[in-house]
Amino acid sequence: MNKDQVKGTAEKVKGKANEIIGQVTxxxxxxxxxxxxxxxxxxxxxxxxxxxxxxxS
Incomplete structure (x- = not known):
């Protein structure tokens, strides 16, 4: 696993959190x-x- 995979996954998690908070509020x-x-x-x-x-490869 490289840094782009890790940072990309972290960004997706932050985005999901923001989306949910936005929906709730x-x-x-x-x-x-x-x-x-x-x-x-x-x-x-x-x-x-x-x-x-x-x-x-």
Whole structure:
């Protein structure tokens, strides 16, 4: 596991937390921020996955 995979996963978790807090409090702005964080985290994790795949081949 490389740093991009770890940081991407952490960003996804933070995004999910923001999304849930936004839903519970009715704060649409925070909910959208959470969605964006999750997407960014997934992109970074995917980059890390690709790096690992290249390293192993």
């Amino acid at each position: 009715g704060n649409t702005k925070q909910e959208v921020k959470g969605d964006i964080q999750q997407a960014a985290g997934q992109a970074r994790k995917s980059l890390g996955d690709a790096k690992e795949a290249i390293k192993k």
